[in-house]
Amino acid sequence: MGLKKLFIDIPALLESGIDLSEISCEYMYHNKNNGIFNLLEIAEFAVYCRQCKESFCIDACPKEALEHQENGTIKRYNLRCVGCKSCVLACPFGTIFPEVINYISSKCDYCLNQLDQKSDYEPACVQTAPPNSFVIKEVVEDKKQNIFFVGNHLAVRTPSWLNKEGKL
Ligand code: SF4
Numbered sequence: 001m002g003l004k005k006l007f008i009d010i011p012a013l014l015e016s017g018i019d020l021s022e023i024s025c026e027y028m029y030h031n032k033n034n035g036i037f038n039l040l041e042i043a044e045f046a047v048y049c050r051q052c053k054e055s056f057c058i059d060a061c062p063k064e065a066l067e068h069q070e071n072g073t074i075k076r077y078n079l080r081c082v083g084c085k086s087c088v089l090a091c092p093f094g095t096i097f098p099e100v101i102n103y104i105s106s107k108c109d110y111c112l113n114q115l116d117q118k119s120d121y122e123p124a125c126v127q128t129a130p131p132n133s134f135v136i137k138e139v140v141e142d143k144k145q146n147i148f149f150v151g152n153h154l155a156v157r158t159p160s161w162l163n164k165e166g167k168l
């Protein structure tokens with residue numbers, strides 16, 4: 001039995017052709033927040049990013065807003081980021097989605113409070129995203145099947161370069 005997480009099927013999301021801003025979010029602490037952008041940024045740095053030791057994106061950033069974390073992933077510190085997207089252009093693998101690197105950053109809290117109160121709660125993103133692209137469910141990590149855990153509350157299914165290069 002896996003743990004219950006917010007599961008995002010990124011190919012299903014992209015293939016649907018939906019404008020990401022059409023997916024609703026109920027995070028209440030700032031206006032016009034759309035947690036979807038936050039979730040995709042977390043996922044892209046965890047799964048798509050090649051985690052280069054000498055990172056062109058970090059070198060390109062004029063505000064020193066990108067830093068390597070201890071586990072090798074890169075994090076964008078959004079109080080320093082000015083949204084210039086130089087990092088997007090600098091990445092030789094095209095792994096940084098320009099639409100999620102915004103000056104005004106969004107936040108997702110995984111609707112943990114709502115899920116604590118009602119275990120079958122469906123957050124607004126789950127209700128408004130294309131069918132099966134956002135689901136709260138028990139998930140078992142299976143990297144060979146392109147299902148990756150990202151942090152404690154998020155699981156993503158997406159083709160990974162690690163599989164393509166036989167590194168999993
Ligand atoms: S889980 Fe909640 S906070 Fe996160 S994107 Fe969905 S609705 Fe927004």
Ligand code: SF4
Binds near residue numbers: 060061062076081087
């Ligand atoms: S978008 Fe932000 S993180 Fe990327 S290069 Fe510009 S300031 Fe740095």
